[in-house]
Structure formats: structure tokens, C-alpha cells
Amino acid sequence: MSVTVPSREFRLPTNPTLVASPLVLNVRPWVGHIVKHPLGALESPTQWNAEGFDRLDPPVVKASERDAFVTFVQDSNARGGACGVPSICDPVSGEAQLEQPLPCFGVCPSVLVLGCRQQLSALSDRYAALVDELLASVSDGVVVPRAKAFAAIARAATPAGTLDGLAVLAVGVRINSSYTDVVAKVSRADGVRVDFYVRSRTLRWRTTMRRIPRSPTAAARQLLDVPRDDSMSATVLVARSWWQQQQVPNR
Amino acid sequence: MSISLHDHLRSTLDELAASDIAMTAPGASLLVQQYGDALRAGITVPTALRKRLHSANLETLRALAEEAEHDVEPAPSSVDPFDDPTVEFVLRARDQLESVLVGLRRIALVHGLVSDEFDPIYSLAQALARFDEQASKHLARNRVEQLIAERMSFQAGDGWLARYPHRDAVVDRPEVTLHAETFRPTSEQLTHWATQGVGAHRIEAWAKDDEATLEATALLEALDAERVPLSLNALRWSRAQKRLAQIEWAARPKASLAAATGTIHDATQTRTIDLGQLGDTRAVGRLIVTAAKTTLRVRAERSAVRSVQFGDRTTSEPDARDLWSVDLDAPHGPVELVVTSANGESFRCTIVIGPALEE
Numbered sequence: 001m002s003v004t005v006p007s008r009e010f011r012l013p014t015n016p017t018l019v020a021s022p023l024v025l026n027v028r029p030w031v032g033h034i035v036k037h038p039l040g041a042l043e044s045p046t047q048w049n050a051e052g053f054d055r056l057d058p059p060v061v062k063a064s065e066r067d068a069f070v071t072f073v074q075d076s077n078a079r080g081g082a083c084g085v086p087s088i089c090d091p092v093s094g095e096a097q098l099e100q101p102l103p104c105f106g107v108c109p110s111v112l113v114l115g116c117r118q119q120l121s122a123l124s125d126r127y128a129a130l131v132d133e134l135l136a137s138v139s140d141g142v143v144v145p146r147a148k149a150f151a152a153i154a155r156a157a158t159p160a161g162t163l164d165g166l167a168v169l170a171v172g173v174r175i176n177s178s179y180t181d182v183v184a185k186v187s188r189a190d191g192v193r194v195d196f197y198v199r200s201r202t203l204r205w206r207t208t209m210r211r212i213p214r215s216p217t218a219a220a221r222q223l224l225d226v227p228r229d230d231s232m233s234a235t236v237l238v239a240r241s242w243w244q245q246q247q248v249p250n251r
Numbered sequence: 252m253s254i255s256l257h258d259h260l261r262s263t264l265d266e267l268a269a270s271d272i273a274m275t276a277p278g279a280s281l282l283v284q285q286y287g288d289a290l291r292a293g294i295t296v297p298t299a300l301r302k303r304l305h306s307a308n309l310e311t312l313r314a315l316a317e318e319a320e321h322d323v324e325p326a327p328s329s330v331d332p333f334d335d336p337t338v339e340f341v342l343r344a345r346d347q348l349e350s351v352l353v354g355l356r357r358i359a360l361v362h363g364l365v366s367d368e369f370d371p372i373y374s375l376a377q378a379l380a381r382f383d384e385q386a387s388k389h390l391a392r393n394r395v396e397q398l399i400a401e402r403m404s405f406q407a408g409d410g411w412l413a414r415y416p417h418r419d420a421v422v423d424r425p426e427v428t429l430h431a432e433t434f435r436p437t438s439e440q441l442t443h444w445a446t447q448g449v450g451a452h453r454i455e456a457w458a459k460d461d462e463a464t465l466e467a468t469a470l471l472e473a474l475d476a477e478r479v480p481l482s483l484n485a486l487r488w489s490r491a492q493k494r495l496a497q498i499e500w501a502a503r504p505k506a507s508l509a510a511a512t513g514t515i516h517d518a519t520q521t522r523t524i525d526l527g528q529l530g531d532t533r534a535v536g537r538l539i540v541t542a543a544k545t546t547l548r549v550r551a552e553r554s555a556v557r558s559v560q561f562g563d564r565t566t567s568e569p570d571a572r573d574l575w576s577v578d579l580d581a582p583h584g585p586v587e588l589v590v591t592s593a594n595g596e597s598f599r600c601t602i603v604i605g606p607a608l609e610e
Contacts, residue, residue, distance in 0.1 A: 042337075043328065050325075051337075147262035150281070151270045157278035174339075174400070195336055209337055211324070217280045218322045221347055225340065234259065 003030050005128050005205045010135040012169065012203075014237050015143060018184065020135050020196065020203040027117050032104035034120055034127055037209050039066055041085045041102060048087065052191065052212040053127075060126045072119045081112050130208050134186040134194045137167040141237040146170070149236050150224055152246055157220040163189040166242040168223045171198060171232035185226070189219045256401055260285070260294055268300035274307040280315050280322075280351060283358070287350030290357055291405035293437020304354070305361045309369075312358060316371035319351045323378045326385035338390070342398040345382055349411055352376060360446075368537070368550070377573075380552060383414040392417050413533075441467065445474055448482030448527030448535075455488055468492065482527030483536065487600055497585050497601040500524055502540045504607055522607065529590050530598030532556065534575075536590070538604070545582060545604055549575040549590060560589040 002024050010020040035041045038061040040048035053060040073083045083089050084103035104113060117124070144152075149168065156162040167188045174183045182198040183206065191212045196203035213219035226233055267282055274282070286304050289296050296304075307315070324341045355372050386395075392415035396403050406412060436444070436454050444454045445467075458467045471481060471489050481489075486498045504520035526536035534551035547561040550573060558567045561577035569575045579586065582604070590598045 145262065146259055147266045150263045150285075151266035151272075154267065154278040154281040155270060155272055155276075157281060159277060172400075193336075193340075207336055209340075211337065211340055214322045214324070215318060216277055217318065218344070220278065220281055221284070221322075221344060222340070225343055225347075 002027060003124060003128055006131045006135055007128070008132070010132075010139050012135070012139060012237060013141060013143065014169070014171070014232065015235070016201055018171075018198065018201055018203055023204055025205065028108075028110075028113050029105055030124070031113050031116050031120065032102050033207055034124060035085060035088065035104050035116070036102055037207070038123060038127055039069065039088070041087050041104075043087065045087050045090075051210040053210055055212070056190070056192070056210075058126075060130065061123050065123055069116075069119055073116070076112060076115060081115075082109055083112060084108060127208060130192060131194050131205060134167055134188055134192065137165075137188065137239050138169045138186055138237050140240050141167075141169065142240050142243045143235050144238050144243065146224070146226070146234060146236050149238055152243075153220045153223055154217075156246060157216040159216055163216060163219050163223070165189065165239070166223065167239045169237035170224070170226040172226040187223045187225075189213070189223060191219070191222060193222070256404065257292070257294065260288055260292060264289060264294070264297055264300060268297035268303075274303060274311050274315075279307075279311075280318055283315055283319075283354035284347055284350045285354075286357070287352065287354035288405055290353050290443075291350060293440055304358055307358055309362065309364075312355060312362075312369070313371045315351070316355055316369075316375045319348050319355070320371070320375040320378045323348060323375075323382055326382045327389055328385075339398045342386070342390075342395055343400075343402060345379065345386075345411075346399045346402045346405065348375075348379060350405065352379065373550075373572075377552075379411065380414070383411055384554075387415045390415060441470055442474075444482065445470055445485045446479060446482055446527065448484035448529065451484040451488075451528065452531045455484075458488065464492065480525060482525075483529060483600060484527060497603055499603040499605055500538075500540075501605045502538075502607055503545075503581065503604050504540070504542050529588075529600075532590050532592045532596075532598050534559075534590050534592075534598075536588075538602075540604055543581055545579050545586075547577045547579075547588060551575060551590075555593055557591045557593055557595070558589075560587070560591075562586040 004022045004024050006020050006022060008022060012018045012020065037051055038053035040050055043050045048066060049055075049061075049063070054062060070088055073081070073085075073088050077083055077089060084107065104116070153163070153166070153168075156166075165188075167186055169184060169186045171182065171184045174181045184196045184198050184203055185193055186196075187193045190210075192208070192210045194208045195206040197206050198204075211222065213222055224236070226236070263285055267285060272278055272282060282300070282304060286296060286300070288294075322344075324344050327335075327338045327341055352372070352375055355375070359369050359372055390398075392412055395412060395415050434453055434457055436450070436457060440450055441454065443449045444451060454467070457463050468489070471485055474481060483498065490496070490498055502522040502524060504522060520542060522540040524538040524540065526538065528534070529536050529549070532551065533555040534549050536550075537548045539546040539548065545561075547559065549556070549559045551569070552573055553569055556569075556575065558565055559575040559577060562579045562582055564577045564579060566575055566577050585601045585603050588598075588600045588602055592598075
């Protein structure tokens with residue numbers, strides 16, 4: 001029932017080298033992320049697909065899968081289950097979750113979490129595959145000064161689809177109220193993003209999300225949005241094939 | 252701002268200056284964004300890039316503003332306080348568009364336009380304000396500060412963050428606190444205050460120091476010598492240093508003198524005085540002076556202002572475009588201008604419009 005993300009080791013040609021090793025994730029946070037992102041639990045029921053995982057090619061989730069999942073949860077609740085996600089339990093009037101973490105991450109009974117994991121098996125595989133996909137796209141990447149990457153991506157931010165297929169890995173720092181993390185983000189031009197925590201040069205999966213860019217320039221902004229500076233923030237790792245197509249000399 | 256972030260921005264500006272991206276190119280909005288970042292951070296923009304940016308004509312400005320407005324993300328309708336990279340992304344994108352707005356406003360100013368009277372830029376500003384109105388229902392200010400991270404360094408004064416409530420106790424805001432305690436305006440921030448009145452509270456607090464007073468005074472004198480119009484905030488501060496109570500403009504068209512004697516009145520002659528931001532209110536003012544009357548126009552969101560008073564007339568209602576207008580028949584003496592914010596605080600200033608000088 002557990003999941004391994006990524007499915008194999010990826011060594012990334014950054015300086016210093018970063019390694020994404022297979023990591024066995026607990027069921028609870030994994031189910032939480034699926035419910036939150038592809039199934040859109042924080043959105044209203046009518047906007048469940050706001051992140052657009054149903055519009056990837058191939059889609060990570062289909063409307064019919066979500067419908068089946070909602071039915072499963074409602075049936076569970078009818079048998080005494082205790083799902084606390086309003087937008088899933090009551091797809092007609094369920095309001096978006098406010099001010100509280102999704103119960104899947106913490107308070108939901110384990111038996112229900114395991115049931116959900118089983119129900120979401122195929123979706124889970126496709127969601128996990130995105131991590132491999134994005135890491136693979138930068139695993140032979142080119143290290144480029146961030147400023148140079150910005151100029152190249154700005155030049156390519158056209159409606160002609162010049163950004164298609166581009167993925168960029170950037171490293172930065174994320175600060176919360178009580179802790180600081182070094183994070184790495186692999187962003188793809190279609191808005192899919194995989195975030196990792198960086199611990200001793202090892203990448204540990206944090207989340208996979210999508211924000212469909214509203215324009216080519218918005219896509220460029222997403223690709224280059226690196227949080228607070230880290231010593232590795234001066235450069236980014238750009239998918240080699242795209243970089244070569246741009247015929248921008250590598251520095 | 253950390254030194255490395257300064258360096259990143261400078262390097263990017265250099266790369267963009269060397270690039271062939273035209274202002275009509277699809278990616279030009281990213282140039283404007285970096286320009287806005289630089290203006291907000293007080294970093295000098297390479298001349299070649301600045302000239303290219305300033306060469307954008309009004310049609311290009313319109314297209315860029317419309318594109319940026321289209322790029323405004325839907326505000327988060329809910330927030331997972333545990334961990335939400337989606338909200339982080341949306342907030343950072345919002346701040347990037349603030350830089351686009353700042354860049355567009357500066358280019359509009361080069362064209363002699365007060366940007367908020369150029370509809371596409373005004374519309375972009377409104378779209379961002381609507382985003383903030385929605386997002387501030389779920390996000391406290393200190394959380395926004397954490398989410399936009401290093402981009403906090405681009406905030407001049409409160410800026411758009413003022414729309415977010417102080418709701419949560421702040422456990423750790425190292426850089427933000429540091430900035431508040433050691434605030435020293437960049438030359439761009441100082442110029443922004445001098446010409447557009449932005450950041451009055453922080454800059455005028457900084458300018459209480461003797462050395463800072465001299466620096467601010469020198470800048471105002473230099474701008475005045477170049478005949479650059481000064482904001483009402485800067486003029487008010489400058490007059491206060493000289494213990495003067497009112498601000499005077501020699502602006503009323505000569506025809507008004509003729510009108511007073513009953514001869515031909517040329518209503519087509521107008522003089523416009525851009526006042527900039529009024530105090531620390533979220534209102535921007537303009538005086539339109541003709542021979543026969545003076546009109547005060549204040550641009551402010553309906554929810555931000557309670558009333559606008561000009562002389563003995565007061566309005567408590569803006570028009571559909573959030574313009575608050577008050578007309579006065581050519582006043583000859585001092586007139587009081589009062590803008591009362593929604594929170595009850597008032598900005599007050601006494602002004603005099605005298606006859607225009609002979610050219």
C-alpha cells in the first residue's frame with residue numbers, strides 16, 4: 001500500500017550533484033496529496049479540477065474516477081466512515097476546506113485512509129509517475145546562470161509553443177514561522193511542478209502540484225520562480241534538448 | 252535584500268539589455284517585470300534596456316497591461332495552513348505582477364500619463380486589488396510575508412501588503428523586522444515619494460534625521476530645478492521644513508482674469524496638477540484648473556475612502572470608476588483639501604491656486 005517516489009534513483013548534474021533516491025512514503029500523506037491536488041479537495045466541488053490534472057496528456061485523473069471516488073467515500077460514510085473532507089463528502093453543497101489541514105494528513109481514521117489508497121490505486125500510479133517524468137526531463141540538463149536562463153525563456157515565451165517540453169530545476173529556501181528548508185523545484189512549462197526538500201544533497205519528495213499557466217509569460221514566470229536565495233540559486237538546471245533547440249551557447 | 256539577490260537582478264537586467272527582445276515581443280512583460288523589480292529595489296537599470304522600455308508606445312502599454320491583468324491568478328479560496336505550495340506560488344505570482352504594474356506606471360509617466368488615468372493600467376491595479384480583497388479573507392499579513400519570501404525586499408512601505416490583516420502572532424520574521432528597524436530608502440523609493448507621493452509615512456519618518464533631511468531636500472530641489480512636478484506629499488513635507496502652512500501653485504489660466512472682468516472666457520484652457528498619493532491614504536489626487544473652476548479628482552477604491560472634502564464641498568460617493576470629484580468655482584484664497592480614509596484617519600492640506608505665470 002505504500003508508494004515509492006521516485007521509482008528509481010536520479011542523479012542530477014547540478015553543482016554539487018543532487019540525488020533523488022527512491023523514498024518509501026507513508027500512505028497517509030500520499031493519499032492526502034492525491035486528494036488535495038488531482039482530486040481538488042480544497043476547491044469547491046464544481047471546481048475540483050482547478051489544478052488541471054485531468055487536462056494532461058495522458059490525464060492523471062478523469063472525471064469518472066473522481067465520481068467513483070466520491071461514491072466510495074459517501075458509501076463508506078453511510079457505513080459509519082468518518083471522512084471529514086466537505087468537498088468530497090458532500091459534492092453538492094460542500095464548501096472548500098478552510099483554516100485546517102486536510103483530515104487525510106492527520107485525523108482521518110487509518111481504515112478509511114487505507115480504503116482510499118486502494119480505491120485510488122491507478123490514479124496513485126499516474127500521480128507518482130509525474131515525479132519520474134519531471135526528474136528525467138532534467139537529469140541530463142544543462143546548468144545555466146539564472147539570469148541567462150531568464151533571458152532565454154523570456155525570448156521563448158511566445159504563443160507558438162516554444163516553451164513546450166521545457167523543464168527547469170531551481171533550488172531555493174523556504175521559510176516558515178519556525179523552520180527553514182532548502183527546497184528544489186522542477187517546473188514544467190505546462191504548469192506541473194514537483195517540489196523536493198533538499199537534505200544533504202538528497203532530494204526528498206515534498207509535493208506534486210499543477211497550476212495551469214494563464215499565458216506563455218505566466219508559464220515563464222512559473223518556470224523561473226525560485227524562492228529566497230540559496231547558494232545554489234545562482235544557476236538553474238535546464239532540460240538539455242530544449243536548451244539546445246534554443247541555440248543559446250552554454251556558459 | 253541579500254547581496255546575492257541584488258546581483259541576480261543586476262545580471263538579469265544586463266542579460267535582458269543585451270537581448271533582442273522588443274517591447275512588442277510576446278515576452279516583453281517579463282522585461283517590464285524585471286524593470287519593476289529594479290525600481291522597487293532601487294537598482295539602476297542599464298540605459299539600453301531603460302530606453303527600450305520607455306520606447307513602448309501607448310498601444311504596447313495597453314497590450315502589456317491587458318496581458319498582465321489576464322495573468323492575475325484567481326485568489327485562493329481556502330488555505331491549508333499546514334503546507335500549501337499552491338498558495339505560495341499564487342502569492343509570489345501576485346507580487347511579480349505588482350512589479351509589472353510598477354514598471355508600466357513608470358513607462359506611462361514617461362509618456363506624461365498619470366498611470367491610474369490610463370484605463371488598462373488602472374484596470375490591472377483594480378484586478379490586483381480584487382485579488383487582495385479575496386485572499387486577505389484567508390491569509391494574514393505575516394503569512395504572506397513568509398510566502399513571498401525574498402520578494403519582501405521589493406516592498407516599498409506597506410504597498411499591497413497593507414490590504415492583509417495582522418491576524419497571527421509572528422514567531423519568526425527576521426528579515427522583515429530588520430527592514431523596519433533599519434529602513435533607509437533607495438534613490439528610487441525616494442524619487443517615487445518625491446514625484447508620486449508613495450511611501451510617505453516611512454520616508455518622512457526616515458527624513459527626520461538631519462542628514463536625511465538634507466538628502467531629501469537636495470533631491471526635491473534638484474527635481475524642481477529640472478521642472479519635474481513634485482507630489483503633494485513631498486511639497487507638504489518641504490513646506491513644513493520651512494514652517495510654511497500652505498502649498499501654492501501658479502496655475503490658473505490667464506483667461507480667468509478676463510472672465511472675472513466679464514470678457515471672453517476660454518474654458519478650453521486647463522492646467523492639470525498631479526498630486527500623487529495623498530498622505531498614506533490609498534488615494535491618488537489630481538487638480539484640474541480652468542479659468543472658471545478648480546476640480547479635485549481623487550482616485551480611490553470605494554472601500555478605502557469615506558469622504559473627500561475640497562473647500563466647503565464634500566462628497567461621500569465616488570462614481571462608477573472610483574473617481575471622487577469635487578468642483579469649486581475658481582477659489583482665490585487658501586482651500587482646504589481633506590481625504591478621510593475608511594478607518595477615520597484624515598489627510599489634510601491647505602492649497603492655493605494662483606494665476607499662471609507668463610510663459
